[in-house]
Amino acid sequence: MIVEILLLLLGLSLVVFGAEILVDGASSLARKAGISEFVIGLTIVGMGTSAPEMVVSFLGAIEGNADIAIGNVIGSNIFNTLLILGVTAMILPMAVTEENRRKDIPVNIVITLLLILLGMSGTIFGIGDNKLSRIDGGILVACFIAYMVQAFIQGRKNANPEAAEGEVVRPIWLALLMIAGGLAGLIFGGRFFVNSATAIAQMLGVSDKFIAITILAGGTSMPELVTCIVAAAKKKGQLALGNILGSNIFNILLILGGSALITPLSMSDVSWVDLGVLMLSAIIIWGATITGEKNKIDRADGFAFLCIEAAYMAWLFIKL
Numbered sequence: 115m116i117v118e119i120l121l122l123l124l125g126l127s128l129v130v131f132g133a134e135i136l137v138d139g140a141s142s143l144a145r146k147a148g149i150s151e152f153v154i155g156l157t158i159v160g161m162g163t164s165a166p167e168m169v170v171s172f173l174g175a176i177e178g179n180a181d182i183a184i185g186n187v188i189g190s191n192i193f194n195t196l197l198i199l200g201v202t203a204m205i206l207p208m209a210v211t212e213e214n215r216r217k218d219i220p221v222n223i224v225i226t227l228l229l230i231l232l233g234m235s236g237t238i239f240g241i242g243d244n245k246l247s248r249i250d251g252g253i254l255v256a257c258f259i260a261y262m263v264q265a266f267i268q269g270r271k272n273a274n275p276e277a278a279e280g281e282v283v284r285p286i287w288l289a290l291l292m293i294a295g296g297l298a299g300l301i302f303g304g305r306f307f308v309n310s311a312t313a314i315a316q317m318l319g320v321s322d323k324f325i326a327i328t329i330l331a332g333g334t335s336m337p338e339l340v341t342c343i344v345a346a347a348k349k350k351g352q353l354a355l356g357n358i359l360g361s362n363i364f365n366i367l368l369i370l371g372g373s374a375l376i377t378p379l380s381m382s383d384v385s386w387v388d389l390g391v392l393m394l395s396a397i398i399i400w401g402a403t404i405t406g407e408k409n410k411i412d413r414a415d416g417f418a419f420l421c422i423e424a425a426y427m428a429w430l431f432i433k434l
Contacts, residue, residue, distance in 0.1 A: 125306030132299020139292025160360020196423035203416030208351035251374025322334035
């Protein structure tokens, strides 16, 4: 037990330290490269923190286990938005730019809808089976490439090269090194944390059902959670928002798209409640920007996100 507790603390320390240097490195890279913090969060940080989901889903696809690939991404996207964005907004209300509200957030909605339409085509349109075929996977990956190219072009237009007061801007080589080191800390620290927390829970006699719903379900999203909390604490709301949107888009377009190219992914076991909450989690971000404090995801929005997440987790626990 003592060894597991020490590994738990080591994992948590690695995750927090990794998030710290990742956020600082990403911010410095944005300043030096002339790209907005939002786009850095959307691309490098978002894709980096989604590495655990990518590994789990690709391995699931290679082994022919579609349930792992599909369930991992759907669960992660819901967790990212409702819990992580909810917690982040409770810490620091996030300003949303006109570009975010007009393009980036709607793109997340459209991509989520595209996943449902392609994956559930048998039920919705009466065409084929409820699965993501290799053609569907190719469509998703092509959309990912197009969106990333467009994001970098737009990010250069919206860049803010001026550093905030007290902010230290590192050279590009050091910023890249910090990003790589931060991502490594997040991924390995998260793995230590999840493995040791699971072992401790088993020693205490906690049921496998509860472990699956809590520790394992949130484990692959831990990098996003800590990165967003640290970004919020450093008053870098755009980096946090970009991280969540980037992670969600990356999960659907590249991870599920790439997994479907490896092997078609059946969605026949995915419930409409899961898909409904997934769609709601995408729409609610846009809704938050036009209600209450407009162009801002405030604490009231964050609280609403957390309440929906709690209700969904309760439903999952009951259904298991």
